[in-house]
Amino acid sequence: xxxxxxxxxxxxxxxxxxxxxxxxxxxxxxxxxxxxxxxxxxxxxxxxxxxxxxxxxxxxxxxxxxxxxxxxxxxxxxxxxxxxxxxxxxxxxxxxxxxxxxxx
Numbered sequence: 001x002x003x004x005x006x007x008x009x010x011x012x013x014x015x016x017x018x019x020x021x022x023x024x025x026x027x028x029x030x031x032x033x034x035x036x037x038x039x040x041x042x043x044x045x046x047x048x049x050x051x052x053x054x055x056x057x058x059x060x061x062x063x064x065x066x067x068x069x070x071x072x073x074x075x076x077x078x079x080x081x082x083x084x085x086x087x088x089x090x091x092x093x094x095x096x097x098x099x100x101x102x103x104x
Contacts, residue, residue: 007059017048017097019093020091020094032083
């Protein structure tokens with residue numbers, strides 16, 4: 001069984017992963033308009049959502065948003081100059097979250 005601190009790390013990274021994939025999906029769908037790529041991204045996002053549902057229900061109980069030192073957007077103020085920048089940043093965001101979860 002994990003401790004509360006580990007659960008908080010898992011919780012924030014599950015959120016980061018799903019948010020990153022959601023942005024990637026939106027860019028592919030509305031910006032690039034690539035149906036086959038969209039199907040793959042959507043499939044990945046929904047599969048991860050289904051496979052982590054029970055874990056999310058457990059770790060959310062450790063969430064402490066109101067006292068989180070990284071709360072808000074104070075730490076990520078990079079301005080994206082193009083749709084490609086948004087896409088790459090969110091691929092990277094999802095990749096980094098997946099790596100943290102892999103270590104956990």
